Amino acid sequence: MSMGNKSENKKPRFKYGSQASKDALSGYLYVSPFFLLFTVFGLFPILFNMYVSLFSWRLFKGEPEFIGFQNYVWLLTDDPTFIKSIVNTFSMWFMATLPQLFLALVIAFVLNQAFVKFKDMFRMAIFMPFVTSLVAVTIIFGNLFSRDYGLINFILGTQGLDWLNDNRWLSHFAITLMVNWRWIGYNTIIYMAGLQTISKELYEAATIDGASKVQQFFYITIPQLRPIILFTLIMSVSGGMQLFVEPLVWAGAGGGADNQVLTMFLYMYNTAFGVQYNIGYGAAIGWVMFIIIILFAILNWIISTKLIKD
Template sequence: MAHQKKSRGQLSQRTKDHISGYLYISPFFILFGVFGVFPLIYTAFISFHDWNILGGKEFIGIDNYAVLFSDPVFWISIRNTFSIWILSTLPQLFLALVLAFILNQAFLKGKEFFRLSIFLPNITSIVAVAIIFSSIFGEQYGILNYLLSLIGIEPINWKGSTLATHLAIASMVMWRWTGYNAIIYLAALQSISKDLYEAATIDGASKTQQFFHITIPMIRPMIIFTVILSTIGGLQIFAEPLMFSGLGGGAMEQGLTITLYLYEEAFVRDSFGYASSIAWVLFLIIVLFSLFNLFLTNRIKSAD
């Protein structure tokens, strides 16, 4: 009997330990459920309705999606989003890798100062960034057009053409996020053994050869990680095109991205059902890209 009471006491204490453990982690799951899972499910529910937030909801099935896929403005926003993403992500990650490689060199003095300097753009207000870049890319009095005029190039209307607008917005994204990714790469570089570089130097390998044959292969998982993050962030770009091109994305909708179009449908035209369908299509696009990156990662690992 005493043994049974002791076992019950132990079981009871074990149960209490389990309960206390779940209570400790419950705040995260409660917040995640309220601000993460519920909005996702409710957005899916709203996407099957015609709702302007003030009136009642009218169930219309998949009509919002049918209209969306036949909407030319939506496809323009898709094109703009992917164009800006390509123009900003590829140069940004390569430049970040080069900066991290330079900051990791032993001969460089004042590394702490340079690390802080390249990270500062990431914590700068996006409004301030937009104002500065609007001045840089101004057609009449912009600094960039002035520099181009010195070499005989006519002023460019950066807000008047698709490619020019995409380049301007991509440069804003690059300026903000290159330093952030460089810090991530720098942390990965510092985990590489110095013996590899010393052996390569003894064998006569140049810094360029070391960069492509040692640095990149050794931090490949981190590169894939930043590619995934940049993909998710690039497909949701909102603040930069809004501040640079304004609502509507410019005269030819050249700065209109998916999230900017979503914002206009929801908070300008009060079409929350249609905006919800845009949000879910964007969510599915991001999921597909993430799965593709996961597949690519597994293929690279299996090849190694």
């Protein structure tokens, strides 16, 4: 690789064999593993997924047939199951996220108070659920919610109440409890880290001015934690939109006989890898899901920045 005199004068630092060019080369080599892995395991599957979604493509069912955007047309205009799965996903996200973040914030605030003893123990205890296996948790919750011999029905005195089947929103609520049991601790730990950064002087000044703990929470803690709250909110959007294991384990791959807990992700999985192996349609669901999640995250970001500013 020889270089002309002209360019040599313009950019001497890239002279072949010079220290500068070696530095640059090693820099690119250092960062290249990520880009290589991303190309192979990230970029290629994304693009190939796009390609697959343009076909009527069922595994073990003959050759794929190119149908253009027909899968998308079907998905958006003639698939009540998909619409139902979107409603379910948003319903469960909404039911889960607001109490989850609020409770986490309150718990973090309380645990951060000076009067609380054994802080480390509480911190660990609240985070414990997060390290459990999702499937195991769902199986246990499934037993707790069971109709005839479930502990929850026993405690509430609601024998014979079928949490999964009696009412669509009730089944969403049950899933919400499973999600929150696991995620409240995670968010609490993040908020506690955020609370450490708030200056003690603000609280001291507020106490001297006679503000109660509740007032301090709403007028100091929440505004100061704004960036952290935004972070947890966006994480919960991406997590909640991809809700999958809880409905799969609790209600099966179809999300219940009435598809009452079928989420978008579960519908995609069941279409692509269920009895049909319809990977063309499944790929299309994946793309539509992607767009929905991005739009929703943007909307969320706009609303929450406005809300918290005011």
